[in-house]
Amino acid sequence: MTDTNKYLFNHTMVRVKDAQKSIKFYEDVFGMKLIRTDDFPEAKFTLYYLAFRPDNKPWTDREGVLELTQNYGTQDDDSYSVSNGNKDPKGYGHIAITVDNIESCCEQLEAKGVRFQKKLTDGRQKNIAFALDPDEYWVEIVQSDAYDDASKPSVSSPDSYHFHHTMIRIKDPKVSLKFYQEVLGMTLIRTKEFEAAKFTLYFLAYTDSRDNTHLWNREGVLELTWNWGTENEEGPVYHNGNDKPQGFGHICVSVDDLQAACKRLDGFDLVQWQKRPEEGRMKHIAFIRDPDNYWIELIAHEGTFFKAKHSL
Incomplete structure (x- = not known):
């Protein structure tokens, strides 16, 4: 069994x-x-x-x-x-690391000469950043929800960081969610929809005895990204x-x-x-x-x- x-x-x-x-x-x-x-x-x-x-x-x-x-x-x-998965052919997206103070973390990364795909000040989403590793894989940086403005340290420390999730793009969310939930036994722990940009994020994880109080302060999460309409396209959409x-x-x-x-x-x-x-x-x-x-x-x-x- x-x-x-x-x-x-x-x-x-x-x-x-x-x-x-x-x-x-x-x-x-x-x-x-x-x-x-x-x-x-x-x-x-x-x-x-x-x-x-x-x-x-x-x-x-x-x-x-x-x-x-x-x-x-x-x-x-x-x-x-x-191939980093974000240039054609697309498929894999990124890994994500949650931190205790995202502003301080990004300042430290800039001081170390790290290149960014997206800085905090870029684009519409001011609460996330994307660093680039030596192979230009994207590393998302997100502040953990275990910290608020009052509790977060003034200087970010890697001692509190977590390898939170891995993101892959999917063609059809109904099929993929069925696979990861029924076949692999994962649980859908959060869904986030971006109507203006026409995509939806699905976060899945194994949950039995793990702390789910703070979604962004845990490890072992899979993020599925669905760009609306891909389910209607013929044949494979993404590169593996x-x-x-x-x-x-x-x-x-x-x-x-x-x-x-x-x-x-x-x-x-x-x-x-x-x-x-x-x-x-x-x-x-x-x-x-x-x-x-x-x-x-x-x-x-x-x-x-x-x-x-x-x-x-």
Whole structure:
């Protein structure tokens, strides 16, 4: 048996050109920590996992992890670049980090020379900003609702930051919401509509024992963005990041029992298999595809994914 109440939105994977530059960015700029490294010399790639507030739990048993994938040699390849999902072809949008004082945080980022896609003063939404990482992936910055003007510190500190959500664009919200709620067992925790701009945001998460008092002060949230009318378009609308040009790779859900979870998924017509556990060399992972062809990795709790060559 498998229990979706025990599932976790464990990590989000993006490909990077130069992992050392990207790690330095997320550590020095936002205060994340490198918690694990896995090297696969036979396949010529390395995985780097970062998170806020490292603890003694197995890395599979938490939410809010960012996985950076670097293929060997790309840092020295002038022709190599990644697709950030916000330039054509579009699909993946961004990750979001919540902070304690957004004005102070953005001032600190500017002082460190961070480039912005959108500053607080730009556009209609004055309460969010978007920074650019070394590969021009967008990083949304939002102030946590755990703080108000009276309680927020005068100087922002990464000690209070959270890797809040990952955003992907979807074609048809009815189909995608059915998939993420019924197939993967997530809960819709908030919907936000922007009538003037003609798009709607849907926020989903695993909620069983987690704090839902402050939506913006938690981790493990998936944001689905629906631009009105795309459901009426013929064929695929968005790029999954794994077909060329590559960039975003997948989101990952860790489950209580991988074999049982996969058996359960076989009962849903919406599930498309990319890789079953018994296929390929890596027997402890599986991949399914959502209605927009985004990949979702499935791993088991308690570190049964694979043994690390380096554990930091």
